[in-house]
Amino acid sequence: MAFWLMKSEPDEASIDDLVRLGRLPWTGVRNYQARNFMRDAMQLGDGVLFYHSSCPQPGVAGLAEIASGTVPDETQFDPASPYFDPKSSRDAPRWLQLDVSLVRKTRLLPLAEMRTAPELATMQVLQRGNRLSITPVTAAEWRAVLKRLDRASA
């Protein structure tokens, strides 16, 4: 069992969308490192920190889990999609998607608070220059995030 942090822009897919639908296909990953995590490492049942990015209040907004294996990301074949990839083909799809299901919505754990927490300092999402939309989370970091989520917000 492994743990991951997955970034989503709430304008596109927010924790409330996941609450409403229970399950979301994670599409639009267009970075090879992140794709390789999906292809090689992410397993059914893995824990996910659902992170809101590029928004007024970035931070962890809920807990989810990996709910399917990978299949080709349909949006790469759709010329009307912003994620269309003209260099990809049905014969040799480049990009993958998988499903994520809700565990629970949490209080927002703001990025600013994460930055002040010494026990979270090793998290990849906090490292300088980090841009990856999917990053691995260690078991210790996972526990520390859960513990912090149990506290009242500042």
Add this chain to the structure above:
DNA sequence: GCCAACGTTGGC
């Protein structure tokens, strides 16, 4: 809107 950081592209 700015800008630092990083990934990708493409000429050579």
Add this chain to the structure above:
DNA sequence: GCCAACGTTGGC
């Protein structure tokens, strides 16, 4: 294979 130019991410 190098590397400059360009595009994207994402916090602020």
